[in-house]
Amino acid sequence: MNNKLILTNLLRFLLAMFLQLMIFNYINLFGYINPSVYLFFILLIPFETPIWLALCLAFLTGFTQDLFLSTGGLHAAASTAIAFLRPFLLRTIVSRREYESGLQPSVSDLGWKWFLTYAGITIFIHSLIVFYLDVFRFSHFFLTFKHAFFQAIATLFFIALFEYIVSIRKKK
Amino acid sequence: MRNLLEFIKSIRILLLFLFLETMALLLTFSESAFHGATSFQFFMGINSRIMSVRSDVASYFSLREENRKLVEENIRLREKLKDSYIISDKRVFEIHDTLYRQEFVFLTASVINYTISYQDNYITLDKGYEQGIEEGMGVYSPAGVVGIVDHVSKNYCLVKSILHSEVTISTTVKDKGVTGTCMWDGVNYAYGILKDIPVHVKLKQGDTLLTSNYSSIFPAGIPVGYVTDFSTDATRAFYNVRFRIAADFGNLSSVYIIRNLIKGELEELEKMKETPDE
Numbered sequence: 001m002n003n004k005l006i007l008t009n010l011l012r013f014l015l016a017m018f019l020q021l022m023i024f025n026y027i028n029l030f031g032y033i034n035p036s037v038y039l040f041f042i043l044l045i046p047f048e049t050p051i052w053l054a055l056c057l058a059f060l061t062g063f064t065q066d067l068f069l070s071t072g073g074l075h076a077a078a079s080t081a082i083a084f085l086r087p088f089l090l091r092t093i094v095s096r097r098e099y100e101s102g103l104q105p106s107v108s109d110l111g112w113k114w115f116l117t118y119a120g121i122t123i124f125i126h127s128l129i130v131f132y133l134d135v136f137r138f139s140h141f142f143l144t145f146k147h148a149f150f151q152a153i154a155t156l157f158f159i160a161l162f163e164y165i166v167s168i169r170k171k172k
Numbered sequence: 173m174r175n176l177l178e179f180i181k182s183i184r185i186l187l188l189f190l191f192l193e194t195m196a197l198l199l200t201f202s203e204s205a206f207h208g209a210t211s212f213q214f215f216m217g218i219n220s221r222i223m224s225v226r227s228d229v230a231s232y233f234s235l236r237e238e239n240r241k242l243v244e245e246n247i248r249l250r251e252k253l254k255d256s257y258i259i260s261d262k263r264v265f266e267i268h269d270t271l272y273r274q275e276f277v278f279l280t281a282s283v284i285n286y287t288i289s290y291q292d293n294y295i296t297l298d299k300g301y302e303q304g305i306e307e308g309m310g311v312y313s314p315a316g317v318v319g320i321v322d323h324v325s326k327n328y329c330l331v332k333s334i335l336h337s338e339v340t341i342s343t344t345v346k347d348k349g350v351t352g353t354c355m356w357d358g359v360n361y362a363y364g365i366l367k368d369i370p371v372h373v374k375l376k377q378g379d380t381l382l383t384s385n386y387s388s389i390f391p392a393g394i395p396v397g398y399v400t401d402f403s404t405d406a407t408r409a410f411y412n413v414r415f416r417i418a419a420d421f422g423n424l425s426s427v428y429i430i431r432n433l434i435k436g437e438l439e440e441l442e443k444m445k446e447t448p449d450e
Contacts, residue, residue, distance in 0.1 A: 022226050025287070028422070031361040034289040051185050059192045066199070068219050069287050070294035070330060073199030080196060084189045133200060134291050135358065143359065 005046060013061065016041035021068050024158070032147045035154045038065055039126060040162055042079055043119055044105055051087060058083030071134070078129035082122050093117055107163045108170045115163060120156055127152040216296075220328040223285040224298055231282065231425050238425055245314040276391045279303065279429045281311075286333065288361040288421050293335040295319060299429060300327040308389065310430040316395035316418025317341055317383060318427055334396075335361055335421065342387045343396050346380040348373050354381065354396055354415070361421050364397055366413035373411075375402050381415055388435050 020038040028034055042058050049057075062079030066072060090105075093114065107115045131148040180187070231238075279299060286295040299305050301324045309321040311331050319333035332339050335356050343354040343366060352368040366381060379399040385392035397415035405412045432438075 021222070025285075026230070028288050028361070031422075032289045034287075052188050055185070055188055055192060059196070062196070063199075068223070068285065069290070070296075071287070071290055071292075072201070073196030074290070077193055077196035077200060080189065080192045084185075133197075136201070140359065 009041075009045070012044060013041050013057075017061070017064055020065060025069065029154060030150075033151050033154045035151070035158050036065070036075070036123075036126065036130070037155060037158045037162070039079075039082075039123055039155060040159045042083060043122060043159065045083075045086075046104060047090070051083075054083045054086065055080055074130055074133055077133060078126045081129055082126050085125065086122070089118065089121060093121075106166070108167045116156075116160065119159055120152075123155045123159070124149075124152040127155065216323075216325045216328055216330065220284060220296055220298070220325075223296060224282075227282060227284040227298075227425070234423055234425050237423060241314040241420075275432060275434055277431045277433060279305070279431065281329075281427055281429050283424045283427060284328070286421075286424055288333075288335055291337050291358045293333045293361075294322070295331040295333050295424065295427075297329050297331060297427065297429070298327065300325050300329050302326055304431065305329045305429060306431075309432075310387075310389040311427050312390070312394050312430070313419045313424060313427045315420055316397065317390060318419045318424065320389060321429065333421070334364065334417065334419075341390070341396060342384040343381050344384040344392075345369065345373065345375065345399075346382050348375070348379070351384045351386060352413070362417055363400065364415055364417050366397075366399075366415055367405075367410065369402075369411040369413055371404055371409060371411060375399060375411060375413065377401065381418075388432055388438050390430060 016038045020036070024035050024037050038061055041061055042054075045054050045057060058079040059076050062076035063073065065075040069075070103109050105115075105118065127148040128145075131144050131151065135144050281297040281299040284296050284298050287293045295311070295318065297305075297311070305321060305324050307321055307324060311318045311321060317334060319331040319336070320339060321329050322332040323330040334341060334354075335358075337356065337358060339355070341354045342351060344351045350369055350373050352366045354364050354366045356364050369375065377399055381396040381399065383390040383392055383394045383396060395418040397417045399413055399415050402411045402413040404410070
């Protein structure tokens with residue numbers, strides 16, 4: 001059981017990074033929207049994962065993205081932060097089911113409303129960190145906010161799309 | 173002592189978080205920590221190899237566009253050929269031309285990876301020190317200036333694009349004889365900012381901005397951009413010019429790298445003014 005879980009997550013990591021590095025890093029809507037779809041790996045880390053492991057995994061995922069984009073530690077910083085905030089977030093968002101072991105933080109297990117709240121908040125925090133860290137020495141506060149907001153929307157859209165495709169397949 | 177250990181154990185997650193976060197911020201804000209690391213060369217080798225496979229596939233999709241850009245550049249160059257001029261002064265006729273010697277040589281390279289959505293954007297090219305690339309060489313695409321080589325590994329190099337907060341290019345306004353500094357304000361990848369153009373110059377929309385001959389990195393006359401609008405700055409002595417960047421950063425695939433053959437000599441000469449002989 002545990003081995004299967006590790007394998008699924010490993011495959012999910014590879015798929016997330018493949019899509020991000022080969023396709024989504026080349027999507028530059030309006031020149032600044034660059035959807036961070038690799039987040040779906042971090043979002044879907046199982047509940048029973050120890051927090052220290054989740055932190056390390058998030059750091060590694062973000063850092064892989066940074067290596068390919070030459071952005072230093074921008075994505076690593078944002079990803080680690082959302083992995084750290086995740087337990088608090090999970091405690092805050094009410095779910096109609098208990099977070100029990102074996103349950104996945106996904107649409108098929110917890111429903112659309114729960115997933116969109118959870119993913120939306122996480123992605124938005126991630127975008128804010130990425131954009132504000134990047135423009136650290138600039139003063140365009142509202143412009144940066146706008147950029148982060150639309151980036152988050154685009155990311156959420158693609159991740160919801162993946163979830164939709166996965167949930168359809170599971171029903172069959 | 174035991175209490176201390178208990179305490180540390182209870183906040184171990186926080187400590188791990190702070191440790192990872194500090195590392196990430198260090199990598200973000202100190203460029204030397206990221207690019208200077210010995211492991212960087214190793215990673216660059218791996219990810220460049222992966223990305224070059226991708227760009228090989230992707231480049232087929234932009235062949236038509238790439239071809240159009242090359243034809244346009246050919247036209248621009250053809251117009252400069254001696255054959256395109258007629259001799260207006262029949263009395264002076266020059267046959268042997270030994271006044272010129274070659275200053276710049278050009279190498280081609282393929283773009284294998286680039287970003288445009290950050291404040292400091294980089295481009296990875298598939299040429300490295302094995303092919304004679306050195307730090308500080310200029311890079312331009314058929315349409316215009318692209319950036320300056322920043323780091324070199326064996327077979328790849330990393331270019332600071334002009335969409336980088338630290339890159340400035342010495343630029344002249346075509347036919348106006350004034351030189352300014354062009355930079356990027358980090359807002360939109362398609363537009364740059366030109367500074368230090370005095371207000372007495374009559375600028376107009378659509379004026380062409382070219383590299384100046386003060387730079388030892390770029391030969392004079394490579395397009396940088398086209399003026400879109402301008403206003404006087406706070407001192408009222410200079411313009412703040414916004415221009416459309418000539419290079420198409422939405423679609424970069426082939427570029428030229430420029431080697432300056434006499435740069436070493438120039439630098440040696442200019443060093444003399446800093447350390448005068450005793």
